[in-house]
Structure formats: C-alpha cells, structure tokens
Amino acid sequence: MTIVVVDTNILADSPKLKSEEWRSLIQNRDRWELQFVVPEVVLMETIDVVRRGWRKRRQEVSVLKVGEFGLNDMQESMLAEIDKCSAEYEQWLRDYLESIDAAIVPPPPTDLMVLARRASETRPPYSPRGKDGKVVKDGLRDTLIWLTVMAIAEDNADEEVWFISDNHLDFGPKADSWTGDGTGERDDCPILFHRALIAELESRGLAGRVRYVLSARRLEQYFAAMFSPISDADLTQLVDHLDKSVLAERLVEAARWLILDPEQTALPLPTRAAHLVGAREPLEGWEFSEGAGRGEAGWTARFAVDTEVDVDLLREDQDALVGGEETKVLRLFGDITVSKEGDIRDIEVTSAEALPDDPMRARWTRRASRAQVEADTMSFLADYQFPNVAETMAKQVQMPNIAELVTRQFPPPAGIAELAARQFQLPAGIADLAAQQLRIPEIAKIVDEANKAHYSVVAEALEQARKVQASGIADIVAQAQRAQSRGAQRGKASEETDPSDRGDEDEAPGKAEADE
Numbered sequence: 001m002t003i004v005v006v007d008t009n010i011l012a013d014s015p016k017l018k019s020e021e022w023r024s025l026i027q028n029r030d031r032w033e034l035q036f037v038v039p040e041v042v043l044m045e046t047i048d049v050v051r052r053g054w055r056k057r058r059q060e061v062s063v064l065k066v067g068e069f070g071l072n073d074m075q076e077s078m079l080a081e082i083d084k085c086s087a088e089y090e091q092w093l094r095d096y097l098e099s100i101d102a103a104i105v106p107p108p109p110t111d112l113m114v115l116a117r118r119a120s121e122t123r124p125p126y127s128p129r130g131k132d133g134k135v136v137k138d139g140l141r142d143t144l145i146w147l148t149v150m151a152i153a154e155d156n157a158d159e160e161v162w163f164i165s166d167n168h169l170d171f172g173p174k175a176d177s178w179t180g181d182g183t184g185e186r187d188d189c190p191i192l193f194h195r196a197l198i199a200e201l202e203s204r205g206l207a208g209r210v211r212y213v214l215s216a217r218r219l220e221q222y223f224a225a226m227f228s229p230i231s232d233a234d235l236t237q238l239v240d241h242l243d244k245s246v247l248a249e250r251l252v253e254a255a256r257w258l259i260l261d262p263e264q265t266a267l268p269l270p271t272r273a274a275h276l277v278g279a280r281e282p283l284e285g286w287e288f289s290e291g292a293g294r295g296e297a298g299w300t301a302r303f304a305v306d307t308e309v310d311v312d313l314l315r316e317d318q319d320a321l322v323g324g325e326e327t328k329v330l331r332l333f334g335d336i337t338v339s340k341e342g343d344i345r346d347i348e349v350t351s352a353e354a355l356p357d358d359p360m361r362a363r364w365t366r367r368a369s370r371a372q373v374e375a376d377t378m379s380f381l382a383d384y385q386f387p388n389v390a391e392t393m394a395k396q397v398q399m400p401n402i403a404e405l406v407t408r409q410f411p412p413p414a415g416i417a418e419l420a421a422r423q424f425q426l427p428a429g430i431a432d433l434a435a436q437q438l439r440i441p442e443i444a445k446i447v448d449e450a451n452k453a454h455y456s457v458v459a460e461a462l463e464q465a466r467k468v469q470a471s472g473i474a475d476i477v478a479q480a481q482r483a484q485s486r487g488a489q490r491g492k493a494s495e496e497t498d499p500s501d502r503g504d505e506d507e508a509p510g511k512a513e514a515d516e
Helices: 008-013 020-027 040-062 072-099 112-120 140-155 195-203 216-227 232-240 244-255 360-383 389-396 402-409 416-423 430-438 441-496 499-507 509-515
Strands: 002-006 034-039 103-105 160-164 210-213 271-279 287-293 299-316 321-338 344-354
Touching (some): 034 040, 034 140, 040 072, 210 216, 216 287, 216 344, 232 299, 244 271, 244 344
Parallel strands (some): 002 034, 002 160
Antiparallel strands (some): 271 299, 299 321, 321 344
16 A cells, blocks of 8 residues: 655645546555545645635636626536635535545644744745745644644554655755755655655654655656556557657647746746746657556656747846846657557647756856855844853853942041942943953943043942031031030039029029020
8 A cells, every 4th residue: 555645735736626637646646556645734724725726716717897798697606616616615625535535644642842942043844944044934833744644654653655655845956956866856756855854754663655746746657657568669660650840739739838946947047037938849859758558548648848048037136137048959748648640639738847967057046055154143143042142151150349449448437338339330341341241342431431431420429428428527526516515605604603503503404495
C-alpha cells in the first residue's frame, strides 16, 4: 500500500477532484494500491480557500451587464447555484473523501513549546525571515501538516508515503538542486525535501520511505509508468510515428502564457514577474521519458525540449515596476497524450528552466547565497537575547557612594551628609567603566558629562544646606544671647530690690512670672 498525503494547494486546484489526473488516481487506486490521506488542517484550509475563490467568481458574475440579452434570470440562477455550492462544500467534500476511502487525519499531540521553538528558529516549513528580520508568513499550519506527514509514516512503518505539495519554497530544496546539489529538474518525481526536513526524517528513521512531488499530475504519470510501462525502445518507435510539425505547433500553442519563475529561468535579476508570449517551433531535440500505456486511450509520456522563447516581464527600476522583453533559449517540460492511432490528443507545458550553461544562473546563485546569509543574520539578531547592560554592571561592579566621597573631602554640618547620602547615589568612575566594558567612546563622553552635572548638583545642594544650617545656627545664637542679656538684667534688679518685697513674691509667684 502506498499512502498519498495531499496539501491544501493540491486539493484547492481541483476542488471537486474532477481533473484528469485525479480521475485517474481515484479510478486506479485499487490497482495501484493507493490510500489517500487528508490532514485535518488541509481540509480546513481547503474549504476556506475554495470558498474565497468562489466568492470572487460570484462577484465577477454579479457585475456582468446581461440585461440587454435577456439573461437576468440566468444570472440570478447562477449566483444562487454558486451560493448553494459554497454553503454545502464542506459536507460535500467530507462525503466524497469518505466515498473514495480517504482518511482525514488530525495533527499529532504536540507540546506548544515545540511549536513555539520551531517558530522562533524559523525551522522549515516556517519561512525564513526577510531582510528586515520579520517572518514572511505564519508557518504554523504548514508545520502541523508536516508533523502529520511524519506521524502517518511512523504509524505505517511498512508503507511508502508520498507528500504532494506545490509549496516547494517551504517544503522543497533550493532552485537548481531538485534532486541533488546543482542537479535535477523541478518536475522530477520525486524531488528532495528541504535539507532541514531531510535531517528531521533521518533522525526518525523515515528518510527512505517519505517522498516528495510537486503535483498530482506528476505523481499520476509516475504511477502509470510504473504499473503500465513502455520500454525505451517501444517509446522511441511510438515517437517516430508522430508528426513533428504538428508536435512543434501544439507545443507553441501550449506554451503561450506560461508563468515563468524568474530565478528558475535565469531572467535578469531585477525581474519580479514574467510569462512566455511566444516560442519557436522545435523540430529536433525532443526527449521523451516515463512512457505509460493507457489501454484503448493510447499512451502518455513526459517530454523535454529546448527552444527559443519570447518573454514579457516586469522588472524593478528605482522602486517602480516597468515592462520589458527578453528573448532566450529555455528548456520546456511537459506531458503528452497520444491516441492509439498516433494522433496527438493533448500537450501540456508544465514548467520551463534555463539551460545548464546559462551565465545568468551563476548570478542568481550568488544572489540566493547573499539573501540566505542576510536572512540567517537577521533571524539571529531578532532572536538573540541581548543582556541588560545596566543590570549586568550593577551585578558585577560595587559602586561607591558619591555622597560619602564628597563628605570626606568637604565635611558638611551634621545632618547634611546623611541627607546627601540618601538623595544622591551616583557611581564613581562610571565613564571609565563604560568605556572599558562597552568600548564606545560616545557613551563614555556622555556619562562623563552626566557625572559632572551630578557633581555640580551635589555641590550646590551641600552649599545651600550649609547656608541654611549656618543661618539657623546664627539665629539660635542671637536668641540665646538676647536671653542671656535679659537674665543678667533681672539678676541685677533683684539685688537692688527691698527684702520685704520678697514676701509678696512668695505669696504670688504667678504674678511675678507674668510680669516677667
């Protein structure tokens, strides 16, 4: 049994699984011994993505001006049907998956700290940080999907597990290294996982059983060629009977409007978007592989061919996007379907790549390397816990009390030293310390100026305190002197008073005190 786990982009690309490749996979699931698995996170995402897409289509239908054609009723009927399909889609999808024996699997129990650590480290499938150090997109759902894939492989130790996802930026290898360093093509089956995911599979003993492919169409052709193979010799004979001019003409038609990856096709570095608008008809250089017999329907195969193409592109020019054109030779990849009678029924161009000796490949490689270094650096700086300098200094250095140092040199009146010690706790020599620890002259200068300002404040406070206290002492001395003078005068007056008057003082002491 082979287990096929699908990602959201695969299901959303064919919401009702009616594409040719899905029909073939489902019809041949027993013969090819396939078991389809949908992670619960994928099911949730697919429903949301499909409904958003259908709402957009509904909006497009609703603005059509069809009244003059007498189609208003038909338009209303179309809108009602879109609403109905959208509302019922979740239940329909669950029922259909059950009908083809597909399993819906929840994510494995996972410690939240494990997820938090993966997010903090931007461990794939979390996207790497951008140049500003910020995470490009939330990778939580992709991480849950990946953990589900590994859990499925661990629970089915004897089975091969295929993961289908077009999201090669998060799950796959870097461009031009699809099957190894500098080797392989995007449409190869299988291709490598991201190197960090490979290491994770190896640590769990799963590396030999979990495989990766970018599309359901590629996987379907792979299985078809495995179970109904056409030998290389027979495939060569079949190809020789094809009309090469028709083959080339059909290729040009199929390639038009193909969306190009600027890096994969080695376009100029400022290119932000591009699509193919034309191609020369290649009559030679065709390569065919993975031939598969389709019974009465004929046969299918993969193809690759080099041809000159015309490209429309948008490039960045001083913070603006400007249009441009490029003509170069690219290698086109795709699938061909041929009837039993030898007629070409269909050609689909699935991807395009620059030739191996294209000089622009090296420039893109250098750019990718620089971007990776920048991303890794920003990720480190964003996650690094810088120490609190002030707290570290306070812990490591015993700061003397500046007020105590001042009072040793300028002894203030009693009480002032205690006041200054409570109010002004300033470190001595902080400029030298900061310069030694931080090696930043500007900080030393700033701290030195701050020290001078604080010393001035302390000196001014001490001086004002001296004045206040000295003034208070002067007042007390003056009052004491006046009291002493009055006492001396009373003593002299008592000696001159008649002794007979003392009896009156004894009889009425309060009166004497009052007079005084």
